[in-house]
Amino acid sequence: MATHISVEDFFRPPIRAAATISPDGSRIAYLAPWKNRLNVWVHGVDGGDEPRRVTADETRSVTDYRWTDDPRWLLYAQDSGGDENWHIYRVDLDEPSAPVVDLTPFPGARAYYELLADRPGKAMVGINNRTPELADAYELDIATGELTLLAENPGKVAGWLPSRSGELFAFSLTADGDVELSSWDAGDRALRTIKVYDGADYTLGIWPMAVTADGKGLLLGSNRNPEHTTLVRLDVATGEETEVDSHPTLSIDPRAGVFPTLPSPLIVSRRTGELLAVRYLGERQVIQTVDDQFATVLASVEKLSGGDLTAISSDDSGRRWVVSFDDDTNPGVTYLYDHATGESRELFRPLPHLDPASLVPMTPVTIRSRDGLDLHSYLTLPLGTEPRGLPLVLVVHGGPWARDSWGFQSGTQLLANRGYAVLQVNFRGSTGYGQGFVKAAIGEFAGKMHDDLIDAVNWAVDQGYADRDRVAILGGSYGGYAALVGVTFTPDVFAAAVDYVGISSLANFMRTLPEVARPHLANNWHLFVGDPDDPDQLADMLARSPITRVDQIRTPLLVIQGANDVRVVQAESDNLVEALRARGVDVEYMVKGDEGHGFVNPENVVDLWRAIDRFLAEHLGQAAAR
Secondary structure, X not given: OOOOOOHHHHHOOOOOEEEEEOOOOXXXXXXXXXXXXXXXXXXXXXXXXXXXXXXXXXXXXXXXXXXXXXXXEEEEEEOOOOOOOOEEEEEEOXXXXXXXXXXXXXXXXXXXEEEOOOOOOEEEEEEEEEEOOEEXXXXXXXXXXXXXXXXOOOOOEEEEEEOOOOOEEEEEEOOOOOEEEEEEEOXXXXXXXXXXXXXXXXXXXXXXXXXXXXXXXXXXXXXXXXXXXXXXXXXXXXXXXXXXXOOOOOEEOOHHHOOOOOOOOEEEOOOOOOEEEEEEEOOOEEXXXXXXXXXXXXXXXXXXXXXXXXXXXXXXXXXXXXXXXXXXXXXXXXXXXXXXXXXXXXXXXXXXXXXXXXXXXXEEEEEEOOOOOEEEEEEEOOOOOOOOOXXXXXXXXXXXXXXXXOOOOHHHHHHHHOOOEEEEEOOOOOOOOOHHHHHOOOOOOOOHHHHHHHHHHHHHXXXXXXXXXXXXXXXXXXXXXHHHHHHHHOOOOOOEEEEEOOOOOHHHHHHOXXXXXHHHOOOOHHHHOXXXXXXXXXXXXXXXXXXXXXXXXXXXXXXXXXXXXXXXXHHHHHHHHHHHHHXXXXXXXXXXXXXXXXXXOHHHHHHHHHHHHHHHHXXXXXXXXX
16 A cells, blocks of 8 residues: 655755755755745855855745856845746855845836856846846846846847857747847847748747857757658858758747756856757657767766756866756765766755655556547556556646746645646647647647547546546646636546646737737747637637636535736636636635735645545545545
8 A cells, every 4th residue: 555645745846956056066056945935055066164144035945046157146046926027136255244136126027138258257137127028138236236138129029048158039929920140240230130030939938049169059959851850050140051960850949948947958168158069859858968968977977866867067167066966766876976086976865755755656658649640648646556547647847938847846746645647748739749740730729639638538538548528627827828728628537627727718818918928929939829819710719718608517526726926817617617617616715815826835735635636535435635
């Protein structure tokens, strides 16, 4: 019999996480709890000193920080209650009592930054403080906080990208929805077009995108091959492309394009900026090296774990490395590796209270859709139970331009621990399987995208894993929309449904997106679903929206929402719940006033999963959660 693990044990903050080494190799920074919020801590690399907390955010966990070239300064990003208006803060490591400094103190604005490695003490900062939908580019003096305007957005730039020395490049959408790459001419204060790409081939823009170490080229994820994404170099002077790296069957790992706190698929030298390796993603991660010296480093660190390498950082010399691994049953183990001596030591396990023997593996499976597509999926089965006729939870990823992947997932493990089979499906539209697979979702919201999910349920039943009468659907964001489609378009399939920050009206969703996002919908939401300003397309969007079919809902439903969500606003859930309650339908509804598009604060995450645990136990006939 599997050991019962509490919700609190699955979702308590890690004791340490996200470790990186300083450029001079003397210190390690990491995230650890303080007052139940993750904050940044620092200690000496040899562990001789006491760990020192250097941030003091009592309101919301810090999730993203970086060393600068000066060992005195550290930067981190933080928003307010999940509103995604990111500010950049500076930490003074030499003055522990000094308060952190907001370097972008503009109310309602959001900022992003890139360090300028060849210009010590400087960073490029993009800020939309002049107008909400446009970010201008500034140079930041980290020590003084002075911001100097580099480029005023001419009205179409979606993002700025600097070279190591500060030359600016831009990516934009043309009036026809194509992706235009340009360089900024500082003398003429104007953009110079380098190359234009068909926007329909780049659903969320071009990813990855980076400036080469010499500043003369751009490294781009290319979708010229519809089967998988490869890496090319675009010469910024001539516009000519040359291939840099590719895998015969796999695409470049797409996940950090949607979740920026995940490691970039491009591993580069901290000292020189040269490309070292490229991450690809299939059932598991594959890393291909393009630098012989790094190949020896990688071969050594990969011996430390059977998991997938995630975060990796080194000192400027390339001698000392801090590396972390993701493993489905042993999450986030982090090591210090010395390439000069070949020695290594474990620094920490983020969740040491979880016994790997009590966790369960994720098994890659391939499911054939009714029209012949391969749906690469993951099946997780509970311990200590014959895997026959189990209650099944179909977990649907968000995006939908994202994907499920192998590794430790607290929610999946909790569900398996409660005796459920868990199935996660990369339905058409998911990224990482080529642009042809993405484009197969055009016009298929509540259509073939949903058919893929139903085909997966039928597969699990036909294979004997699942009991057809005890199937639940659970998802967040697009996954929440999919859960609502499930209970409105196929209400007889599911015995329970959980909608977490999900879309109920496709039209209202698009009309209430943040102003900064609305100019960039041509190649994703407008192409795949429609433009709500077009009456004919609006009618079709409403027909695919669960809010217009609430009379079909008879499945027990739990709705979860963050009040500060700027992507899927609270009205999406309010309108649905109000319509159901007006019909006398009992629907559970959880709203957290200090969260946005996905809960971060630990007590809220625990409340969310307690509610899911209890709700599924009630409606799928499992033992009540303890």
